[in-house]
Amino acid sequence: MTLIYKARVPTNIAFLKYWGKSDATQQWPANDSLSMTLDLYSETLASREPLPAQAGAYAFSSDQALTASEAFLHKGLRHLQWLAAQLDFSERIYLHTRNEFPASCGIASSARGLGSLTLAALACWTQSSSLSQLASCGFTRERIAQLARAGSGSACRSFWGGFVHWQRGETAQTQSVLPLASQDHWDLRDTIVIVSTQEKLISSSQGHRLAPTSVQFVPRLARLPARLAEFQTAILQKNIRQLGQLLEEEALEMHAVMASSQPPCVYMSEATQTFLQFLQEIRVQKALPIYFTLDAGPNVHLIYEARHQEAVASLLKTYQTIDVGISSGPSLGTETAQDGHH
Ligand code: DP6
Secondary structure (H helix, E strand, O other): OEEEEEEEEEEEEEEEOOOOEEEOOOOEEOOOEEEEEEEEEEEEEEEOOOOOOOOOOEEEEOOOOOOOOOHHHHHHHHHHHHHHHHHOOOOOOEEEEEEOOOHHHOOOOHHHHHHHHHHHHHHHHHOOOOHHHHHHOOOOHHHHHHHHHHHOHHHHHHHOOOEEEEEOOOOHHHOEEEEEEOHHHOOEEEEEEEOOOOOOOOOHHHHHHHHHHOOOHHHHHHHHHHHHHHHHHHHHOOOHHHHHHHHHHHHHHHHHHHHOOOOOOOOOOHHHHHHHHHHHHHHHHHOOOOEEEEOOOOOEEEEEEHHHHHHHHHHOOOOEEEEEOEOOOOEEEEEEEEOOEO
């Protein structure tokens, strides 16, 4: 019988964006960020025995040579090897990661992907079958988030449900992640409108490096503390109009920094622009409080209160969408497989 550790980690959509790093080797962001954890997961299975092949899964083993070229595989493998070296775990483990919606959809997959990889690997190395058992081995949620952050910065926000604040702190060592409000505080939804399924040409890590070359970067950083306070108030008071205005201002500002960096990185496509215009029109016509935010990609995230879910769905009938609510956070469990099969 083979014991398989199963980690499920959600993705998150940033309201206040992490864009630019003060120190890339220590994954120290240039600014605080704030996100909502989404009901959209990556699942990683980990075991000390080879796992049966799985359709649509990325397979890793901790002692694999770094030859993978596919972007996620490369990032994941590098992180796994870093984790093993950092924590002095030498035992070989095998992992499979699967995304609820394929990564190639261009849907933020690095936060959940690297998050679930980290959680499953730690569970397997320490033989912990629950989050509380992991904590008793010294891997508290804070510690796991910190380790996942090394793989992908935004992954650290995925270890709490609801609304989450990643604080930059005074030094790289004093940065921290804390929940602002829980999943049931405010019933918001995110409908992701897939305007393009192309993989992005510029990775976000590369984009982070370019951010400080934009003349808009420093003025942006100066504006962010005030915007953070406004975001916090809008969330705590459940003020959708204020939240919406902040979301759009912030997303457009990040894309302005992207487009004005040297060389420029343009993540929006013509289809993004066309959709945003359409949104503008329907918002006026229907007087619906639906607002957009954008990631480092062309797809649009629509944020709105759950009571408008049907109205939003009927407006978007002709689009490919993924409609998700708020997640309560990650989970960890085990299952057994006979002779390596399950
Ligand atoms: C635009 O976390 O993917 O989604 O730390 O280099 O892995 P690395 O970058 P990543 O950057 C996310 C950028 C963003 C904004 C955000 O999630 O805050």
